[in-house]
Amino acid sequence: MSAAEDVVTEAPAVEAVPKRAMTLGTGTSLLVLLLLIAVPLFAKNFVIFQLTQLLYLGLAVLALNILTGGSGQFSLGQSAFYGIGAYVTAVMMEQFNVPYFLCLPAAAVVCFGAGFLFGQPALRLSGVYLALATFALATAMPQLLKLNFLEHWTGGVQGLVVTKPDAPFGLPMSQDMWLYYFTLVVVLAIYIFSVNLLRSRSGRAFMAIRDNEIAASAMGINVALYKTLAFGVSAAVTGVAGGLSAIAVQFVAPDSFTITLAIQLFLGMVVGGVGWLPGSIVGAAFIIFVPNIAEGISKGLSGAVFGVLLFAVIYLVPHGARQVAILGQQLAGRLRKN
Amino acid sequence: MELFTNQVLAGIATGAIYACMALAVVMIYQAIDHLNFAQGEMAMFSTFISWQLMQWGVPYWGAFIIALVLSFVGGIAIERILFKPLAKAPILTNVAGFIALYAIINSSAGLIWDFTIKQYPTPFGSSPFLGSQLISTHQAGMIGVTVLLLIALYFFFQYTRIGLAMRAAASVPESARLVGINTSWMIALGWGMASAIGAIAGMLIAPVVFLEPNMMGGVLIYGFAAAVLGGLTSPFGAVVGGFLVGIFENLAGTYIPGVGNELKLPIALALIISVLVVKPAGLFGRHIVKRV
Numbered sequence: 001m002s003a004a005e006d007v008v009t010e011a012p013a014v015e016a017v018p019k020r021a022m023t024l025g026t027g028t029s030l031l032v033l034l035l036l037i038a039v040p041l042f043a044k045n046f047v048i049f050q051l052t053q054l055l056y057l058g059l060a061v062l063a064l065n066i067l068t069g070g071s072g073q074f075s076l077g078q079s080a081f082y083g084i085g086a087y088v089t090a091v092m093m094e095q096f097n098v099p100y101f102l103c104l105p106a107a108a109v110v111c112f113g114a115g116f117l118f119g120q121p122a123l124r125l126s127g128v129y130l131a132l133a134t135f136a137l138a139t140a141m142p143q144l145l146k147l148n149f150l151e152h153w154t155g156g157v158q159g160l161v162v163t164k165p166d167a168p169f170g171l172p173m174s175q176d177m178w179l180y181y182f183t184l185v186v187v188l189a190i191y192i193f194s195v196n197l198l199r200s201r202s203g204r205a206f207m208a209i210r211d212n213e214i215a216a217s218a219m220g221i222n223v224a225l226y227k228t229l230a231f232g233v234s235a236a237v238t239g240v241a242g243g244l245s246a247i248a249v250q251f252v253a254p255d256s257f258t259i260t261l262a263i264q265l266f267l268g269m270v271v272g273g274v275g276w277l278p279g280s281i282v283g284a285a286f287i288i289f290v291p292n293i294a295e296g297i298s299k300g301l302s303g304a305v306f307g308v309l310l311f312a313v314i315y316l317v318p319h320g321a322r323q324v325a326i327l328g329q330q331l332a333g334r335l336r337k338n
Numbered sequence: 339m340e341l342f343t344n345q346v347l348a349g350i351a352t353g354a355i356y357a358c359m360a361l362a363v364v365m366i367y368q369a370i371d372h373l374n375f376a377q378g379e380m381a382m383f384s385t386f387i388s389w390q391l392m393q394w395g396v397p398y399w400g401a402f403i404i405a406l407v408l409s410f411v412g413g414i415a416i417e418r419i420l421f422k423p424l425a426k427a428p429i430l431t432n433v434a435g436f437i438a439l440y441a442i443i444n445s446s447a448g449l450i451w452d453f454t455i456k457q458y459p460t461p462f463g464s465s466p467f468l469g470s471q472l473i474s475t476h477q478a479g480m481i482g483v484t485v486l487l488l489i490a491l492y493f494f495f496q497y498t499r500i501g502l503a504m505r506a507a508a509s510v511p512e513s514a515r516l517v518g519i520n521t522s523w524m525i526a527l528g529w530g531m532a533s534a535i536g537a538i539a540g541m542l543i544a545p546v547v548f549l550e551p552n553m554m555g556g557v558l559i560y561g562f563a564a565a566v567l568g569g570l571t572s573p574f575g576a577v578v579g580g581f582l583v584g585i586f587e588n589l590a591g592t593y594i595p596g597v598g599n600e601l602k603l604p605i606a607l608a609l610i611i612s613v614l615v616v617k618p619a620g621l622f623g624r625h626i627v628k629r630v
Contacts, residue, residue: 068430124615128373132566133614136607139559143601263437270434303445310438311420318427 024332025325029278033188040180048176049248050288055180055187056244058284061268062194062277063237069275070198071230072210074127076262077118077134078238080141081111083257085239086246087145090160091153093247100165100247104186107243108236115235119228138259145254159253162246183244190237195277197233206230271313273322282321286313345588351477353584355546357484358539359554359561360568360576361491362532367570368508369528370421372429373562376439377536378554380416383443384409384537385544385553386451389458398461402541406534413533417526425522447551458544480542487538488577495573504528559603560587567610569623579621583610 036055040048064078085107092098092106118137125133144150146157154160167178197203205226208216217223246252264287271286272279294305317323362381366374374380388405392398420439424432462479495501506514507524515521539561540554547553564583568575583606590605619625 074430121611121615124618125611126618128367128570129566129614129618129620131373132562132607133611135559136604136611139607140601140604143604266430267434267437270430274428274430300449301445303441303448305445307438307440307442307445310434310441314427314431314434314438315423318424318431320431 024329028325032281036184040177045174045176048174048180052176052180052183052248053245054281054284054288055183056241056248057265057268057288058281059187059190059244060238060241060265061272061283061287062191062280063234063241064265064269065272065275065277065280066194066198066206066237067230067234068269069277070203070210071206071227073122073227073230074131075134075231075234076131076259076266077137077141078234078265079257079259079262080137081115081235081238082242082245082261082265083141083145083252083254084114085111085242086252086257087154087160087242088239089243090162090246090252093162094160095153101182104240104243107239111239111242112232112236115238116228116232118235119231122231123224123227135259135262138262142254142258145257154254157254159251159256162250162252164247164250179248183248186240186244190240191277194237198277202226202229267310271310271320273320273325276320276322276325278325279321341592342589345592346585347473349585349588350481350581351473351584352588353564353581354477354481354484355539355543355557355580356560356564356583357577357580358480358487358542359536359557360564360580361484361487361573362536362539363561363565364568364570364573364576365491365535366528366532367565368573369504369525369532371508372432373436373565373570374532375433375436375558376443377532378558378561379440379443379447380409380413380533381536381540381543382551382554383447384412384533385458385540385549386447386551388537388541389456389544389549390451392459398459402461405541406537409537410530410534414526414530416533417529421529422522422526444551451551453551456549458541458549460545464545476545483538483542484577484580487535488573491573500527556603560584560606563607563610567613567620569620571624572620572622575620575622586610 036051040051043051060078060082063081064075067073067075088107088110089100089103092103093100098106118134122130122133145154150156164175164179165182166175167173171178173181198206205216205221208219208221209223209226213223242257249256268280268283268287270283272281272283290309291302291306294309295302297305313320319326359378359381362377363373366377384405387408388401391401391404396404416439421432421435424435460476460479462476464474464476466474495505503514503519504524504527506517507519507521508528511521514524543557544553547557560583561580564579565576566579567582568577568579570576586609587602587606590609591602594605614620617623
């Protein structure tokens with residue numbers, strides 16, 4: 001698949017940069033982290049809400065990145081896991097009065113199970129066939145959530161209203177700000193986990209499968225296990241993102257989790273750079289803010305403007321934000337030499 | 339039993355729509371090796387062009403031919419201008435390009451022709467076909483056109499030099515280039531043909547689903563499903579897949595309790611996936627041997 005070519009063509013570019021230049025990457029990450037911590041202190045509640053949205057959508061893009069960028073399996077069904085996560089959280093919070101921070105691990109476990117199980121039949125499929133299978137899952141999910149016998153818990157078509165949690169220990173914070181920092185901590189923890197996962201033995205197994213399944217199995221990797229595992233992990237992370245979204249938006253309804261969401265997440269991954277985890281946040285920013293910009297430029301033609309902007313991005317940087325980062329590193333490396 | 343036969347007949351009638359669309363999907367898959375998500379929107383736009391021509395007083399078949407030619411040229415233009423520069427980009431970036439194209443065409447059509455539903459004429463009339471209430475002459479005509487199209491494509495690919503060149507460019511691009519085939523233009527030609535076939539599909543479907551910018555959404559999904567079910571490498575498989583999906587969908591809606599219109603699509607897709615799990619390359623697809 002394409003991701004395989006990426007690595008082949010780009011790996012030398014990274015290595016060509018002297019070791020010192022890596023500090024540029026670390027520096028940028030620290031700066032971004034600092035901004036993420038500091039900005040909400042000076043922003044209005046609506047901006048804080050948007051930043052929260054940025055974080056949890058970034059997390060969902062990251063999950064797809066683990067699956068597609070890591071193990072090379074394409075999925076259009078992420079919206080289904082996102083929906084399951086959101087519903088598990090909402091139902092537990094509202095119907096069973098479980099505190100919100102306990103709902104997220106539950107959402108992760110349920111989604112891991114769902115993803116792992118879905119990964120089983122998906123094992124036989126790859127490429128467009130897998131895309132169709134995951135697509136089927138995405139179209140089925142809103143309908144399944146509307147089913148009558150679940151209505152007692154899910155509220156059917158009407159959905160569920162979720163109460164926003166207050167800041168604990170009497171902290172002088174608005175609900176939005178508390179939720180933002182809570183989300184930030186969760187997202188950072190999962191980000192660090194994911195980076196380490198991809199660097200671990202399992203992560204290398206994912207990438208070996210992505211680059212060449214037959215060679216990977218010849219090297220003794222249990223292809224079936226790692227492929228389904230990638231599905232499970234990705235689904236679990238997506239589920240947490242969905243759970244966070246349910247708390248932040250304070251509402252879940254079946255029609256929030258359609259295929260459109262899955263397509264947005266996919267676009268976010270491409271814009272951020274397939275297989276490059278820090279790009280996820282850039283991708284999330286693209287799918288949140290660019291439609292608004294497009295709407296601002298022309299109301300009637302907002303879809304067309306969005307399309308043109310998307311084309312502009314993929315023309316300039318076909319490998320997404322990752323390409324920008326690599327260019328930046330090379331530039332910095334050259335400046336140092338001179 | 340009568341209910342069963344009727345539902346199968348009705349399924350064949352809707353299946354013809356899917357078969358048409360699946361044929362266009364397979365055409366482009368043969369040329370460029372991935373699914374074009376904007377295919378349905380391209381077909382919708384072509385249909386709107388023919389409608390506009392008819393509004394200006396051009397007779398049906400005149401508008402049909404002009405729209406066909408314009409779609410062919412338009413398909414080639416889209417490939418040359420938008421997707422040739424992306425030839426070296428990763429596949430997923432190309433897919434993002436298709437989504438962008440989808441958004442552009444859908445939104446432009448909405449602005450030019452607005453979102454109200456429009457009537458679209460049929461050249462076959464809409465009286466019952468051979469006394470059956472389930473298939474109208476239009477639907478019978480649609481099945482006829484699909485079959486004719488399939489035969490024409492078969493002869494094109496099997497017995498013409500350019501058809502052979504297109505097959506060569508799609509299956510072994512490197513060797514094709516060495517024997518002097520301009521593979522880059524073969525891809526453009528594939529886009530043109532897919533766009534023209536899509537236009538035919540759109541003009542045949544429009545009398546049934548009515549003309550509006552979102553008319554192709556559902557149809558394209560079934561078209562994809564049909565193409566994948568039949569095997570993406572086989573135009574014949576695509577047509578068979580289209581009819582099968584149509585029948586599947588109708589029977590599921592009739593016989594499985596609790597399946598309304600809402601659950602028809604997921605059930606049809608689930609069935610297709612179960613078929614794919616057994617036959618991963620589709621019913622009639624060529625199994626591609628992978629090497630290390």
